[in-house]
Amino acid sequence: MATEYLGIDIGGTNVKMGIVDAETGNITNFYSHDTGSWRKSGHFVKRLGDAIALQLKENPHVKKGGIGVPGLITRDRKSLIEITAIPEINGVSVIPELEERFEGRQFYLENDANAAALGEYYFGEDGVPEDYIFVTLGTGVGGAAIIDKQVFKGGGGNAMEPGHMPSKHGRVLERNIGKVELLDLANGMRAEWKGDTTLVDDGSISTTGLVAAAAEGDKLALAIFDEVGAILGDGLVSMIRILDITTILIGGGLSASFEYIMPAVNRQLEYWLTPYYMKSLQIKRATLGNDAGLLGAASLCF
Template structure:
């Protein structure tokens, strides 16, 4: 059975995962991003770590790399990576292809990778064309059209977290983790809704309060539903895509925002879209980063990038 290496580069850790064709992660290994960045030579250090993985797993057929930022149009160099500054504006793939000339290697934004991962390794059957929305610390997106990642004009399309909303803020400012906390604090200041939240709290605590039926926390997610609905209306109108997967940490609270989300969708989308609209949760959970990255390598191996 073939094996693929998926690498999920984040601000805290660089995670390597050996994945088989069925989507089983055979082996995981992570390194602190700070350690990989030592000496200002992220690419060189990364190449050495990759060599170790390849030596231990010589049957790896391809390598895919997901990064938290923008890339060059040809997919070989990083551009802006605020959370991994040592990897910003670096020709990572060019360096790796020089070090490993016979190995298919691909790199893309981590949201695009996670989107593609659902096609290759998802637990449910999905069409080859769909939108992927990730709700977490921020709001990200990816799109797969006929089995290939849609990248926009110069490789960095679908930055849907920056779509404007009716509040005059971006969607990410509204419903990223910071936005959730801000909404909750504003409602606490108004003092009209009962809540167990007080003092300093994080977005996870708001979610936990909602699970326990907290009136204020549930109102926050009701508001979030409106903004997610607005986002879906905008993107569906532009892309004409009717299957939407929602992933990320906030996706666990989808049931609390669905009512308001669908009210907005039904108010602003005609039947052409709504009669076939399929909105569901993504299936890869915490493994989306590694499996998504591995799927990039699979597409590279198959000549689909």
């Protein structure tokens, strides 16, 4: 029988889990539950354990499980420190609790962006080197560094929070190019735009509409993504210079705009980086899509 792991992706909206084939990344027994109802129960970790129990009852051969969480965890990867989306579980020693309940099973905990980054190494479609930077563009901006196939933890265990780097306009990076901020930028630029554009001018531009307009060559849409790309590019320069890593993977929901932000990203990189970095620089779109969190969690078991 193929080696299989339990992958658990805890998010602010849903908790997803499934059995992952360690060779192929194929997911079976997929299960998703609304996070809110578990929060309201006042027994989040018990409800999580109940869902795990069902998975393990149906798959008794599975001995390891990985868990990705959206927030800060202890350096020993045993306990939760600050899970902003689910504050009820702050301070919980989740790994000891689960290993006590499921004797003979091992569980591994990681920040969700770190887990998703590691998942690209083990399950991604494109081969990546053993050192790379992973950046997620979505509601916020997350990130991770994988060095020698290991998550870079930093001093206290929670390194690589690129969304909180200082950026333009006296804001951190994710308050410039997170999803809400991207749409604010788009609607603001639309209000001042004098040329032709297919983008609506009633303040209701969507990310889908923005990408569709850019795909048609709409000059305003491309100008909006140019601004986002320039801001992101400056942030990437800092990460590359500090970590000396020149392979970058871009993931997350807003990575659909990848090809439209890349001209400006490349412009900033070429402006700031020396030939030492440029000769080996590779920026690619991450490949795991919606499965990144679950596959990333499972990859912690390797």
